[in-house]
Amino acid sequence: MSQLEPITPFTGEEGFVALAPFLRASIAGEDMNALADVALQAVHRAPEQAERWINLSTAMMAAGREELGLSIQAEGLAAQTLFRRPAALQPARVTVLIFAAPGPLSVNTPLDCLLEFTDVELLFCYLRPDAPMPASVPDHDVVFVAIGESAETRDTLARLSIELAGWPRPVINPPQNIPNIARDTASALLQDLPGLVMPPCWQLARTDVQLYASGVHSVCPDLHYPLIVRPLDSHGGHGLARIADDAxxxxxxxxxxQAEFYIAPFMDYRSADGQFRKYRVLLLRGEPFACHMAISSDWMIHYVNAGMYEEAAKRAEEAQWMRNFAAFAQRHAGVWHELFQRSGLDYLAIDCAEMPSGELLIFEIDHAMVIHAMDSDTLFPHKQDCIALARDAVRHYLLQLSGKGD
Incomplete structure (x- = not known):
C-alpha cells in the first residue's frame, strides 16, 4: 500500500472530489467564494468534463450559494450521473457503489468525509427523479445507500428498493428502511424503549397548526406547551423554534x-450547571462510536456556534467525554442495539443528550449526518483518535462484507 501524499489545495484539476475538500476548507475558515472561483475556472478550461460541473456545484453550495449550486448540479448530472472518487491510498482494497440523490449538501451521507484518507474507492451514482435507473453500473464490492429521507427522495427510494432486491452485492442501509428515520416515524418506533426518552412527534398540516394556535388544542390533544416546531424536511435547526403559548x-x-410542520413537546435537558450538552454518536450495526460533544447555554445547540472553538474549557470537557466514552456507551448499552434493530439501518448517526434522570434523549436519527476529523489538531487533538476508531470500524466492515477482510 502506498503512502498518503500531503493534503494539497484544491486546483480544479483533480477530477471528481465529492464534499470532503470543500468541507475541510470551510472548517479551516478559507474564503469559500474564492474556492468556488477556482472550480469555476476549471469548468471554463474543460466544460465538457461533468466532474468539474459537480465540483463547482458543491463549491457553490459550500459557499452558501445553494440555488446557484443546484442549477449547476443539474447541468452536470444532465451529462453524467456516475462519478469516481479514487482511494487516497493505493491500491484500493474495496470499491463502494454509493447511490445518491441530486439536491443540497445535506441530502446524502457524506461518507467521503469519514473515509477521506483510506484505501476505499467510492463510486457515486446519482439517481435523477426524472430519469430511469441506470442500465448498468461498474463493478463494485459493496453498495451504500446514501440518499436521505425527505418528500423529494421518497419516490427514488421506492424505485431503488425494487432495483436492489436480489442485488448480487451486500447493501448497507437498505432503501426500504430509510423512511424509518423520518421524525414522526422514528418517534413512533422508539416510544417504548427502556432507558430512552424519545418525545412524541406529529406531522401536521399548516391548517391544523393554525387551529392549535387559535386555541383548538383538540387537533393534537396530547401536545402541550412549551413545544418545538419546524418545517417538514428541515435540518440543521433551520426554522426550528421553541414556542411557549398560542400567541x-x-x-x-x-x-x-411552509405547508407542513413537525411539532413535538420541548424537553428540558439542561444539566445541573444550567448548560445544555448534545452528543453525536455513530452506530455501526448497533456499536456506538463518539463523534463530538457540544456545550451551550442555548437549548438549540449547533457545534459551530456553541463556543467549542473559542472556549478551551468546553474542548477539555469534550476531550474527557471522548476519553471516557466507554462509560457513556455502557450507561446506554440497552439502547444502541435496539436502535439498529428498529431502524434497520447498518450505518446511523444520532444526536442525543442525557436527561437529568440519566435516560438518553434522542433528538434525531439520520444516516446523512456529517462525521469527520477535519478540525484543527491544535484545538481538537482529542478528536483524531476517536474518529479514527469510527473510520477504521467502517473500513473493516466494508472489507468484511466484500470478503477482503484483514
Missing part, C-alpha cells in the same frame, strides 16, 4: 410559509 405559535406561523 407565540401564531407569530411563528406568520413568518413560516
Amino acid at each position: 407565540g405559535l401564531a407569530a411563528y406561523l406568520a413568518q413560516a410559509p
